[in-house]
Amino acid sequence: MGLRSHREIRVALYAFFLGLIIAFIISRLVLISPKHKRTRKLESNGCKPERTNIDYRDGADQQANECPECPEPICPLCPESPLHIPYTMEQFIVKHIVDLKEGPLVITRTRMKSVESFFLSLHPSERDMQISHQLTTRGDWNDQLIGTVCHAMHSAPKDSYFVDVGAYVGALAFGVAQCGFNVAAFEPYSHTFRLLQESMALNHFDSDRVKLYNMALGNATGKACLAASSSDRSMARIYRSRDECRNDQVTIDKLDRVMKGATIWYLYMDTGGFEPAILTGARSFLTGPEPPKYIHFKASHSGFTKEVMGTKMDLAGTLKWLDQIGYSLRDGSNEPIRSIDEFVMELGHQAEDVIAIYHKNQQHLEV
Numbered sequence: 314m315g316l317r318s319h320r321e322i323r324v325a326l327y328a329f330f331l332g333l334i335i336a337f338i339i340s341r342l343v344l345i346s347p348k349h350k351r352t353r354k355l356e357s358n359g360c361k362p363e364r365t366n367i368d369y370r371d372g373a374d375q376q377a378n379e380c381p382e383c384p385e386p387i388c389p390l391c392p393e394s395p396l397h398i399p400y401t402m403e404q405f406i407v408k409h410i411v412d413l414k415e416g417p418l419v420i421t422r423t424r425m426k427s428v429e430s431f432f433l434s435l436h437p438s439e440r441d442m443q444i445s446h447q448l449t450t451r452g453d454w455n456d457q458l459i460g461t462v463c464h465a466m467h468s469a470p471k472d473s474y475f476v477d478v479g480a481y482v483g484a485l486a487f488g489v490a491q492c493g494f495n496v497a498a499f500e501p502y503s504h505t506f507r508l509l510q511e512s513m514a515l516n517h518f519d520s521d522r523v524k525l526y527n528m529a530l531g532n533a534t535g536k537a538c539l540a541a542s543s544s545d546r547s548m549a550r551i552y553r554s555r556d557e558c559r560n561d562q563v564t565i566d567k568l569d570r571v572m573k574g575a576t577i578w579y580l581y582m583d584t585g586g587f588e589p590a591i592l593t594g595a596r597s598f599l600t601g602p603e604p605p606k607y608i609h610f611k612a613s614h615s616g617f618t619k620e621v622m623g624t625k626m627d628l629a630g631t632l633k634w635l636d637q638i639g640y641s642l643r644d645g646s647n648e649p650i651r652s653i654d655e656f657v658m659e660l661g662h663q664a665e666d667v668i669a670i671y672h673k674n675q676q677h678l679e680v
Contacts, residue, residue: 409434412507419445420515423484424452427460428491434511435482448484459488462579465607466494469578476568476577476605478530478591479584483509487516490523497572501529501539501563526571528564531587532594532623537565567594579607586615589631590622600638606671608640611664612657629657632667640669 409418419435430452438446448454466475466489473495477486480498482505490496500506506527513525529537538558568591577598582588588610598604612628619627626634632653636642642650645666650656656665 409511419449420511421449421452423448423454423488425456425459425488426453427456427463428488431487431491432512432515433482433484433487434508434515436505436508444482444484448482454484455488459485459492462489462581463492463494465579466492469494469606470576473576473578474572475579476572476581478568478580478582480509480525481505481583483512485581486523487512487518490518491516495522497524497526497575499526499528499530501527501561501565503527503561503563528566528571529587530568530571530584530594531565531590532567533590534566534570535564536562539563569595569597572598576603577605580605580609582608582610584610586613586617586628587622588612589619589626589628590617590624592631592635593622593624593626599635604639604671608635608669610667612660612667613664614660629653632657635669639671641672643668643670 417437419437421433421435423430423433433448435441435445435448438449444454462475462485466473474497475486475489475494477483477489477496477498480486480500483498483500486496486498486509498509500509506525509525513520513523529539531537539561580595580598582591584591592599592608599608612632614628619625632642632650636653642653644650644656645668647668650667
């Protein structure tokens with residue numbers, strides 16, 4: 314009995330000393346990590362940047378002001394990104410509250426079948442009962458469409474882009490980016506665009522591969538007025554005003570100018586009926602040597618006049634023009650659109666998908 318007790322004591326002592334050795338090794342590994350090395354180096358130079366809970370600045374500006382002699386830090390999340398990525402979640406939240414005073418910070422992680430999960434910064438559900446609500450409760454939005462676009466992009470040339478016009482919170486754009494493809498996302502509403510930037514930062518997407526544009530696209534260049542609903546953030550419309558804008562004033566430009574020199578493989582638009590203006594402003598792409606292989610948009614009776622859109626064509630005229638320059642037209646059921654006039658006439662209150670697929674040598678027609 315006594316022998317057994319001595320053996321147990323020896324085992325306990327061995328375990329105790331082994332634990333001390335393991336703890337010492339772990340502590341040394343932590344102390345020689347790059348973060349701690351950098352901290353000790355700064356402290357050896359007399360530089361001790363202070364934390365602040367009030368003023369939010371990106372790391373480079375904060376350190377420059379508090380310690381002029383300290384070396385310029387490198388953003389740990391995206392070294393060459395122009396976005397200012399916060400060093401801590403605390404700073405991320407403070408930045409959100411400062412920039413977006415209207416609502417709380419809502420971040421969800423998607424749960425989709427077509428692509429690996431990613432983070433999205435969203436409007437609160439009470440201000441978007443459809444898209445944000447479904448993403449926060451179910452974790453998915455346009456899952457099947459993301460899979461379809463990613464499949465189509467696999468046959469694209471390496472440097473081609475998926476272009477999302479009216480990207481909103483970026484479920485589709487970032488879903489395609491998560492598949493590994495180049496993405497250009499356009500969102501005119503400044504509040505929603507800030508959410509896109511936050512999602513870009515949270516997912517560590519490379520800014521050389523994923524490009525965000527805070528502007529509207531159309532057949533004009535300059536400024537336009539944007540009216541956004543206070544109760545439904547997914548509803549925003551471009552309008553023209555001879556006086557000052559009653560709501561937000563946004564930049565508007567032509568796709569031909571903004572993405573000149575790029576190759577667009579898949580052009581997706583969800584702009585509430587403004588698509589004829591966008592396509593007219595993209596005629597150099599559409600009639601050039603490498604037009605987009607796919608053009609996909611929601612066709613609807615928008616209420617936009619040709620004068621507001623700055624184009625000679627309405628929806629029916631736009632579809633006929635696409636047909637004439639070499640695109641075959643299909644509806645949301647993937648059935649051919651045989652009569653454009655009948656298709657437009659039968660459109661109800663719900664928008665109908667139109668998929669245009671380039672298939673033959675085009676005729677150069679005036680728009």
